Amino acid sequence: MEIPLQITGHNIELTEAIETEIRRKAEKLDKFYDRIMRCRIVVESPHRRHHKGKLYNLNIYITVPGTELIVKREPHEDLYVAIRDSFSAARRKLEDFTRRKRGDVKHHEEATHARISTLFPEEGYGFMTTPENREIYFHEHSILNCNFENLKVGMEVRFVEEKGEKGPQASTVTVI
Secondary structure, rough: OOOOEEEEEEEOOOOOOHEEEEEEEHHHOOOOOOOOOOEEEEEOOOOOOOOOOOOEEEEEEEOOOOOEEEEOOOOOOOOOHHHHHHHHHHHHHHHHHHHHHHOOOOOOOOOEEEEEEEEEEEEEOOEEEEOOOOEEEEEEEEEEOOHHOOOOOOOEEEEEEEEEEEEEEEEEEEEE
């Protein structure tokens, strides 16, 4: 961290043991993203629900290049559990942030359009032709929103292509 860790207590006296635990967990955050500029932690004991005993909040504000990640969790009766849960959430936020920065975000295959060009109802398969004039095989089990018997040559469909044993085939076919 470029700026030293800042720990603040609201309505609570922070003991040395609590501060040590928070510092130990905060140091581990650098393993998940090494460009943390600042980390500010606010430990508070809200005055609500006196009949249930004391509750503890631990809010974490992490400044990284371009944004601030904020972790706010529900209050907990055990301060050490609140610390553990908040730092676990902070770790997950940093991991997600790192994945987004690297571009490791899942990209779903986009469905392509085609028209049914040939049907073999007795055998349970057919072919479709893409706008680029490629022929794609499909099986009756790959049809999602229609019965195979109701298909007609010329119907427009969306499909997801995959490699088959004998060439390209559609893994899922949706009639438009």
